Amino acid sequence: MLHRYLIPALVIIHLSGFLSACSQVPVTTDGLPPPPTEAETDQARQTVTDVFERFYQTELDHSPVLRSQLGLSGQFDWDDISPEAYENQVARWQSLRNDLSSVREDALSDSDKASYQALLHTLEYRLLQVPFSQYVIRLNDQNGWHKEVARTLVLHHPISSIPEAHDYISRLEEIPQLFKRWEENIRSASDEGFVAPDFVYDDVRATIEAILDGEPFTSGSKLSPLWSDFKQKLDALHLYPSTARLLERKARNALQDDVAPAYRSLLTLLDEQHKLSENRVALGEQPEGLRYYQLLLGHYSGGQMDANDIHQIGLAEVSRVQQLLKRHAAKSGLTIPSENPNNVIFDWINSQQKHYTDNDAGRDEFIGYQKKLIADMAARIPYFFVDIPATPLGIKIVPDNQAWLDPAIHYEAQYLDGSRPGLLVLNPEKMNDISQQRQASLAYRNALPGLHMSTAVARENESLPDFRRISAAPAFSQGWALYADKLAVEMGMHNSTEELLGQLLNELRDSAALVVDTGIHAKNWSREQALAWMTSETPLSVAESEALLEECILNPGKSVSAKMGQFRISALRQEMEDRLGARFDLAAFHSALLTGGPLPMETLETSMRQWARDIKSNQ
Structure with missing residues (x-):
């Protein structure tokens, strides 16, 4: 049995010591720390380089499954998920974090500082999760x-x-x-x-x-x-x-x-x-569940908003997208009553949904449509990005005997050694799980300019520490995918009324996820209450509403990543436009955003502000 009471106490002791030690930098008489000496700068660089390498190797040594996912050979067994292995892992995280605490952050270069902050964020989050390890049992069909x-x-x-x-x-x-x-x-x-x-x-x-x-x-x-x-x-x-x-x-x-x-x-x-x-489904019903949920929300949303704030943002976004759908329906000739307009609009939307014929011809049409979307998008990428990844994007068709493994459309990242390209994975057996209109949006999110672009650019950047080339920052990665979908409209894609409708429907689902996730876990909504809300506020089918609900229940907080991350990226773009004025270049902004790999949102914002200062200083 996992020593759940010993480990949390250990973490709290070390955590409090770390937070106080972090600020122990000598100060001058004017209250400012003296500039780091050359020796301190060299020592800081050596220390963080060592910590970065040790963390990366620890990740690989602990998880043969991760090694396989990265295409690395050498360990063909399974992860050790014993309590003893977890205790050892926690001790390694504590050791790495303590070593980081000895470094003067102001002695680091900008690039090392970003890596330092990214790793510190990861270690802090993992250690803060330790008291809640009993929640993570993985008995579900998504990641069991x-x-x-x-x-x-x-x-x-x-x-x-x-x-x-x-x-x-x-x-x-x-x-x-x-x-x-x-x-x-x-x-x-x-x-x-x-x-x-x-x-x-x-x-x-x-x-x-x-x-x-x-x-x-x-x-x-x-x-x-x-x-x-x-x-x-x-x-x-x-x-x-x-x-x-x-x-x-x-x-x-x-x-x-x-x-x-x-x-x-x-x-x-x-x-x-x-x-x-x-039937208990909410974290809020568990001991310390709300505290754990807030920790998860901070990780997945990339910020420190509480559940009620995110819930209200979700409601506002649902209303905003509903208005866009109403406008879209009116342009298509639908007469919309003043009372209960959503019922009429949703019925009209559902009447517009198209699906492929369930035969070989329908499967060929599904695959051909995705290939054309990607080819057309690839031709426009050079106009919106400076750094274009050399890693090719392949299209993989899931064979029938593997259909149960994969959704209709998803992305598999390339192997680190380049032996396998990035893959847009298409599952014809599940092609009708989502209507045709919404599939263009999913292609842009998963492939170009979405996950393939962000993943390949980072993995090809050998100037980054290895851990950053494979790291995960949900708000950044999923937020970029949603941002990329909306960017596709600017790029001249989503150029049919059907595809624009599909893009709005996917965005409505992401907005609804904010409401449902926080409603379940922070407001103790019942399953029935959440389904009733989705029925009245979205045109999602019963099956998709249940799928979203179950995703929120099984992975608390995770479903808020896309929308909250997209908010931060869009706001950062607006800030850069305001700072740089006529010198703002959208293609350069996109590439600067992606070359550092997935970062915590605060670190990303700091890096991008430095990028803007560098541009202004070169005037």
Whole structure:
């Protein structure tokens, strides 16, 4: 069982010491610190460089799954999720943070200062989360280990040699150990009253059943996803038949003797936990839940607004987008009554929704449309960006036997060594989960000028410390994606009334997320109350409303990232325009914004203000 009471006390002691130590810089008689000496500057540079490298290596050493996602070889096992490993991880974070506290920030260059602030922000957030570790049990179908192992093997474990085939088999054999640890963590959290909500279990059960569907788990001609994946990757090696048969036999044995029992044990755990589950869905109903929720909101929103402020912003944004939809509907000839106009507008919007024919021709149309969107956007990128990434953007079509892994449209970042490009991943099996009108918006968010642009520019910037090339700052990354979608309108895309309608509908969903997330966790809305609000205020289908609600319940605060981050980026752009006047160049602004990689919003704003000062000083 995790020592939940020992670790938080440890963190509080060290945290209070750090906050006081941070300001212990000598001051002169005029109250200002003396300028750093050359020796202090050199020492500060050496210290932070060492800390940056140690943090990056710690991240990789602790998570073989992360290594696989980055395309790095060398560790083909699973993350250690034991309480002991977590305690060691916390100790490493404390050590790194303490080393940062010894550095005079004013002795650092601007670039090192940004890295210093980014890492300090990350370490502080992680350490402040420690007292709430019992909340993070990962028993859900969005990021549970039952799905993560399959995703890692299928998407991020290549087999380009016989040793890599053995590594794949070893990973199959080690799944029971990972799941055993996960089950222990779930039961430990359950003993303390933290049980996944009722709606989780059917989804997790369905995914497990999909993983175990087909040979070698069941009879018939169908191959299970992992068995199919291994055989296809092995076939591509063109090995001697005897060698291939030996490897196939070992993989089959691992699937039957290790993987199947591990997943069936999880199914037993699901039945056990489901009986304990309640309809309790809000963090505010848990001990210290509101305090934890505010911590999450600060991380995901990129600021320190409280839940009520974000809730009110969400309501205002929903109203604003509703007015744009009303204007759009009126231009299309719809007669809108003065009473209950939303009902008429939403009915009209839903009558406009189009979906692809569910056959090969419809799938080809879906894929072709996405390819054309990206090609047309790529031709306009040079007019709006200075630094254009060399990393290509590929389009990957999800095969039928992997359809359960992915949504209709999403992005997979390139590998660090460039061996795989950035990918816009299209899942034809789920192409009708979202109407045609809204899919252009998703392409711009996920690919160009959205996530591929921001991710590739950062990963190609070798002047950054390695940890910044792979770091995550949700408000920046998701905020950029939404900003990019709105930028597409400026770029001359979204050039049909249908696509403009789709862009507004996606923005309305993001705005509604602010209301629903804070409503559930800070205002104790019930599930029914949240669904009723979405029904009256948005045209989202029941299925999509439930999906948004469940996303907010399972990942508190995360759904506010896109809208709150986009606010900050748009406000920063306006500030730069005001500061620079005629010298403001939108393409240069975009590239300056992205080259530093994902940063905490306050650090980003500081960096961009320095960028503006540099431009003005060069007049």
